[in-house]
Amino acid sequence: MAPLDVPAVSPAELLGADMARSEVEGFPEVSEVDVIRHFTRLSTWNYGVDTGLYPLGSCTMKYNARINEVVARLEGLASEHPYTPQTLAQGCLRILHETALCLQEITGMDAVSLQPAAGAQGELTGILMIRALLAGRGDPRKYILIPDSAHGTNPASVTISGYEVRPLKSNEQGCIDIVDLACAMDSEVAGLMLTNPNTLGIFETEISRITNIVHARGGLVYMDGANMNALVGVARPGDFGIDVMHLNLHKTFSTPHGGGGPGSGPVAVKEILEPYLPSPVVEKSADGRFQLNYDRPRSIGRVRAFLGNFGMAVRALAYILANGPEGLRQTTEDAVLAANYVRSRLRDSYELPYDQPCMHECVFSDRRQAEKGVRTMDIAKRLIDYGFHPYTTAFPLIVPGALMIEPTESASKRELDAFIDALEAIAQEVEEDPQFVLKAPYTTRVSRLDEVAAARKPILRWKPRSPANGS
Numbered sequence: 297m298a299p300l301d302v303p304a305v306s307p308a309e310l311l312g313a314d315m316a317r318s319e320v321e322g323f324p325e326v327s328e329v330d331v332i333r334h335f336t337r338l339s340t341w342n343y344g345v346d347t348g349l350y351p352l353g354s355c356t357m358k359y360n361a362r363i364n365e366v367v368a369r370l371e372g373l374a375s376e377h378p379y380t381p382q383t384l385a386q387g388c389l390r391i392l393h394e395t396a397l398c399l400q401e402i403t404g405m406d407a408v409s410l411q412p413a414a415g416a417q418g419e420l421t422g423i424l425m426i427r428a429l430l431a432g433r434g435d436p437r438k439y440i441l442i443p444d445s446a447h448g449t450n451p452a453s454v455t456i457s458g459y460e461v462r463p464l465k466s467n468e469q470g471c472i473d474i475v476d477l478a479c480a481m482d483s484e485v486a487g488l489m490l491t492n493p494n495t496l497g498i499f500e501t502e503i504s505r506i507t508n509i510v511h512a513r514g515g516l517v518y519m520d521g522a523n524m525n526a527l528v529g530v531a532r533p534g535d536f537g538i539d540v541m542h543l544n545l546h547k548t549f550s551t552p553h554g555g556g557g558p559g560s561g562p563v564a565v566k567e568i569l570e571p572y573l574p575s576p577v578v579e580k581s582a583d584g585r586f587q588l589n590y591d592r593p594r595s596i597g598r599v600r601a602f603l604g605n606f607g608m609a610v611r612a613l614a615y616i617l618a619n620g621p622e623g624l625r626q627t628t629e630d631a632v633l634a635a636n637y638v639r640s641r642l643r644d645s646y647e648l649p650y651d652q653p654c655m656h657e658c659v660f661s662d663r664r665q666a667e668k669g670v671r672t673m674d675i676a677k678r679l680i681d682y683g684f685h686p687y688t689t690a691f692p693l694i695v696p697g698a699l700m701i702e703p704t705e706s707a708s709k710r711e712l713d714a715f716i717d718a719l720e721a722i723a724q725e726v727e728e729d730p731q732f733v734l735k736a737p738y739t740t741r742v743s744r745l746d747e748v749a750a751a752r753k754p755i756l757r758w759k760p761r762s763p764a765n766g767s
C-alpha cells in the first residue's frame with residue numbers, strides 16, 4: 297500500500313466515536329486513477345442487454361430505451377422529496393395517476409395501485425385483497441389452485457398470504473386441464489392463480505371457460521401478468537374474466553431490472569376489489585387537482601413506503617407514450633414473432649416437448665443431448681463462448697432439462713440468426729465431442745464456478761490485506 301499523502305483521519309474522528317465500528321480495520325488507500333481503472337475494468341467483464349442478446353426466458357430482458365432515463369432524470373422528478381406537500385407535487389401525482397390509467401386501459405381492469413415494488417410483492421398484494429374480500433363475506437376459504445406451469449413466486453405468495461396451495465396438473469398441450477379444474481374448484485377454494493401466458497410460453501386458450509368455472513363456484517381469478525409483453529395491445533385480461541393481476545414494469549414496460557434498478561409490480565383489479573387496494577390512492581378531483589386518499593376503511597393497508605418506486609412509473613409512462621397504441625401492439629407482435637422464429641428453426645436440433653406455437657418465449661428440453669451426458673447447463677456454458685448470454689436453464693420444472701428462450705422484440709433477425717446458428721453448432725458439437733462441450737466455457741475469465749457457494753457464501757466486503765492470512 298502506498299504511503300498516505302493526505303492527513304490520516306480515523307473513522308472515529310470522521311464520524312464521532314459512537315458511530316465508528318470497531319471491526320472496521322481501515323480503508324483501502326488507493327489513488328483516483330487506480331479506483332477508476334478498477335471499476336472500469338470490472339465493468340468490461342460484465343455482459344448486459346446493452347452489450348448483446350440476453351435471451352433469459354421468463355425475464356424479458358428487452359432494451360431499456362434511453363429516453364426513459366432522460367425523462368426520469370428531469371429536475372423536479374428525480375429530486376422531488378416524497379414528503380413534498382401534495383399541493384407542490386401535482387406534476388408527480390399526475391404522472392402516477394396517468395400511469396395507472398394507461399395500465400388500466402392496457403389490462404382492461406378498473407383500478408391500479410403502483411405501490412408494490414416487485415412482481416412477487418404485487419402477487420402478495422393481490423392475494424391479500426382476495427383474502428380480505430372473502431373474509432368480509434364471511435367465507436374465507438382455505439386453498440388457492442395453482443397449475444404446475446405457474447411461476448415459482450406464485451406458490452410462495454399464496455403461502456405467505458395464509459392460504460394453502462392446491463396444485464393442478466397441466467394437460468398435454470401445456471394448459472390447464474378443464475376437467476381437473478372443475479373437480480378441484482370446490483367451496484373450500486378461494487380462487488385460481490395462473491400465469492398467462494404460462495411459463496411454457498403458452499396462452500391458456502380456454503381462459504374464458506376457466507374463469508367462468510372459478511366464478512361459478514364463488515372463487516376469484518388471479519393472473520400473474522408478468523408475461524404481459526405477449527399480450528399488450530392484443531388481449532386484455534379484464535376482458536377474459538380476470539379479477540386481479542400484477543404487471544412487472546421492469547419486464548413488460550422496459551424499466552431496468554436486476555442490478556440496474558428497483559422493480560415495480562403494480563396490481564390491477566376489477567371494481568369488486570377496488571376498496572381493498574393499498575392505501576393511499578391517487579385521485580383526481582373535479583377541479584382537476586390530484587390528491588392522496590387515505591380514507592379507505594377496507595384497504596389492506598400500505599405495502600410499500602410512500603407511493604412505490606416512483607422513478608419506475610416515470611420510465612414506464614415514457615415507454616407507453618413513446619410507443620403509443622400502435623407501437624405497443626407492434627412490440628408485442630415482434631416479441632411473439634421472434635420467439636416463434638427461434639422455436640421453429642431450432643426444433644430439429646433440440647427436443648420441443650410442447651410442440652405448438654408459443655407466445656413470447658419457447659421452451660426446449662435437453663433430452664437428446666442428455667443421451668450423450670450433456671445437460672442444459674453445459675449447453676448454456678458453451679453458448680457463452682459464442683458470445684451470447686445464456687437462456688434460462690432448468691426452468692420451468694415441468695420440462696426436465698429445460699432451455700427457456702425469450703428473445704424479446706429487441707433482437708434483430710440478424711442477431712437471432714447468429715444465436716440460432718450458435719445453438720445449432722453446439723448441438724453438432726455434442727454429437728461429435730460431448731467431452732469438449734462439458735468443459736466449456738473456454739473464453740471467459742473464470743470457467744465453471746461453484747455456483748452454490750457463490751450464491752450462499754458470497755464475499756462482498758473489502759478486507760485489508762493481512763500478512764497472517766495472505767488475503
Ligand SMILES: Cc1ncc(COP(=O)(O)O)c(C=O)c1O
Nearest residue numbers: 354414415416447449520522559
Ligand atoms: C411470470 C413471473 N411471475 C412473477 C415474477 C416475479 O417478479 P419479481 O422478480 O419482480 O418479483 C416473474 C419474474 O420474472 C415472472 O417471470
